[in-house]
Amino acid sequence: MHEGVGVVGVGYEGFRPAITDISTRELMFEAASKAYADAGVDPRKEVGSFICCTEDLWEGWSITDEMVPDQVGGARRPVCTIPGDGIVGIGHAVMHIRAGVAEVVAVEAHSKVADVLDKRAVENLALDPAFHRVAGADADVLAGLEMSAFMEASGFGRDDISRAVAFEKRSAMRNSRASYGGIFGTKEVSGADAVADPLRRFDKSEFAEGGVVIVLASDAWIRRHHAEAVSVDGVAWRSSTPWQDGGEVSFSRYARDCFASVKKQSGGEGFGSFDVAEIDDTYSYKLLQHLLSIGVGNEETREYSTGKRGNLNPSGGSLGCGNLIEANGLHKVLECVLQLRGKAGGNQVKRARSALSVSWRGHPTGSGAAIALSEGGNGR
Amino acid sequence: MSSKIKEYRGTEIGLDEVKAGKYLFTNYDTVLRYSWTSGVAISRFLSGLKEGQLWARKCNNCGRTLIPPRMYCEECYRPTDEWVRVKDTGTVNTFSISYVNNDASRRKKPILVSVIDIDGASPGMGILHLLGGVEPKKVRVGMKVKAVWKKKSEREGAITDIDHFEPA
Ligand SMILES: [Zn+2]
Numbered sequence: 001m002h003e004g005v006g007v008v009g010v011g012y013e014g015f016r017p018a019i020t021d022i023s024t025r026e027l028m029f030e031a032a033s034k035a036y037a038d039a040g041v042d043p044r045k046e047v048g049s050f051i052c053c054t055e056d057l058w059e060g061w062s063i064t065d066e067m068v069p070d071q072v073g074g075a076r077r078p079v080c081t082i083p084g085d086g087i088v089g090i091g092h093a094v095m096h097i098r099a100g101v102a103e104v105v106a107v108e109a110h111s112k113v114a115d116v117l118d119k120r121a122v123e124n125l126a127l128d129p130a131f132h133r134v135a136g137a138d139a140d141v142l143a144g145l146e147m148s149a150f151m152e153a154s155g156f157g158r159d160d161i162s163r164a165v166a167f168e169k170r171s172a173m174r175n176s177r178a179s180y181g182g183i184f185g186t187k188e189v190s191g192a193d194a195v196a197d198p199l200r201r202f203d204k205s206e207f208a209e210g211g212v213v214i215v216l217a218s219d220a221w222i223r224r225h226h227a228e229a230v231s232v233d234g235v236a237w238r239s240s241t242p243w244q245d246g247g248e249v250s251f252s253r254y255a256r257d258c259f260a261s262v263k264k265q266s267g268g269e270g271f272g273s274f275d276v277a278e279i280d281d282t283y284s285y286k287l288l289q290h291l292l293s294i295g296v297g298n299e300e301t302r303e304y305s306t307g308k309r310g311n312l313n314p315s316g317g318s319l320g321c322g323n324l325i326e327a328n329g330l331h332k333v334l335e336c337v338l339q340l341r342g343k344a345g346g347n348q349v350k351r352a353r354s355a356l357s358v359s360w361r362g363h364p365t366g367s368g369a370a371i372a373l374s375e376g377g378n379g380r
Numbered sequence: 381m382s383s384k385i386k387e388y389r390g391t392e393i394g395l396d397e398v399k400a401g402k403y404l405f406t407n408y409d410t411v412l413r414y415s416w417t418s419g420v421a422i423s424r425f426l427s428g429l430k431e432g433q434l435w436a437r438k439c440n441n442c443g444r445t446l447i448p449p450r451m452y453c454e455e456c457y458r459p460t461d462e463w464v465r466v467k468d469t470g471t472v473n474t475f476s477i478s479y480v481n482n483d484a485s486r487r488k489k490p491i492l493v494s495v496i497d498i499d500g501a502s503p504g505m506g507i508l509h510l511l512g513g514v515e516p517k518k519v520r521v522g523m524k525v526k527a528v529w530k531k532k533s534e535r536e537g538a539i540t541d542i543d544h545f546e547p548a
């Protein structure tokens with residue numbers, strides 16, 4: 001039996017289209033300070049490992065990992081960085097705890113993406129230089145291509161997707177962390193300006209800035225400190241072949257495999273057994289594709305994505321809160337933890353005892369991660 | 381190649397063949413543009429430079445005075461407490477006589493790059509800058525220096541508002 005791990009603290013700052021008053025490092029300090037206060041830990045003494053999820057090209061400095069320790073409390077302490085989504089960082093935190101490297105681990109991810117003046121230039125650099133970059137395609141063009149194939153293969157039509165967008169945007173109106181909420185009709189979403197048809201304006205989550213820090217601890221630590229915790233019941237990350245390199249275009253194998261793994265780890269059943277879920281929707285159709293890929297049926301997907309069944313993306317998702325790049329996963333975890341604590345404000349769902357998050361690293365990747373959480377209270 | 385390896389297996393590609401288009405050769409230029417948010421600490425530091433002043437932040441817990449300023453003390457992990465104006469004089473902590481430009485091309489006349497511990501800040505707190513008005517051979521670690529500011533009309537709120545440091 002593996003040692004259990006729980007979330008003992010969360011902190012965040014920002015969640016706006018652009019944060020103009022504080023720097024990236026100050027943003028990280030604010031989010032981390034709140035997370036340590038929430039967990040009741042002194043990072044200089046009690047946090048044994050710090051994990052930051054950052055990517056140099058989004059930061060605008062090379063070797064960013066060397067610049068992260070001070071502001072998260074990790075000066076001269078074990079710090080590592082992962083160029084990847086925050087849930088992958090949590091996966092590493094769980095390994096650190098189970099391997100005995102640390103009893104308490106902090107995972108940090110942020111977006112300061114408004115500092116990047118030409119985001120397309122960064123996206124273009126992620127494409128294969130010989131075969132894809134020359135075509136002038138950016139992430140939105142890839143999304144348009146994938147969306148076309150998805151709609152054809154799944155039978156989901158323009159209005160099905162628009163109804164999901166309208167539902168998410170409406171949910172976001174009750175979330176103080178959401179910058180892109182709104183009350184839209186299906187027609188308005190379907191008829192919005194084309195970005196890369198069939199991808200239209202509201203199908204794409206706009207960029208946002210924010211920082212999130214999650215503090216995790218071993219069950220033994222949680223018991224010793226009588227801490228309140230949300231249990232991490234399973235965590236997984238996978239990279240499948242991106243469709244433009246020969247992978248499947250209408251199906252997310254990474255999502256299927258991540259979900260299968262967390263389901264096995266948590267001893268859970270299907271998607272329906274989770275009381276609340278935050279599933280990647282950085283593009284509208286990806287939300288539906290992710291649901292279908294983890295085994296949710298067509299009709300159920302229609303119902304979940306329009307609020308007629310279950311509690312899908314009560315936060316408003318990325319469509320409502322914004323695309324936080326490497327912090328998208330930790331944002332979902334934050335929303336799930338608040339739900340399980342009963343502290344999600346206007347978006348609180350009733351009787352939330354278990355939660356699922358699935359994240360995706362965006363085009364052109366086929367990389368995703370998933371985490372299953374439940375109301376813990378191990379130390380209570 | 382070594383004493384054991386006389387030749388590598390495979391086909392050597394010559395520059396002529398590349399120029400003749402015999403192989404796929406892709407050249408890609410990109411322009412990455414950023415506009416970093418300077419934040420609370422560095423904004424105050426930069427506007428101070430425009431006024432010909434150096435500003436630091438003090439942590440009242442450990443008593444250190446930090447320059448360039450930070451809104452948090454990384455040792456105590458708490459917000460720093462107050463702004464402190466420090467002198468524009470200091471001591472050469474280390475220096476290098478550099479004969480290369482940013483693009484790695486050679487310089488005939490070297491530039492003198494130095495880390496200067498600023499008077500009034502805690503030991504080891506300093507800024508990276510250039511030395512001037514001194515022969516390279518005469519520069520010493522521990523040498524007292526002072527800032528040579530650009531004319532007020534030329535200052536723009538940048539570290540280059542100090543033109544260089546010269547012997548005090
Ligand atoms: Zn201090």
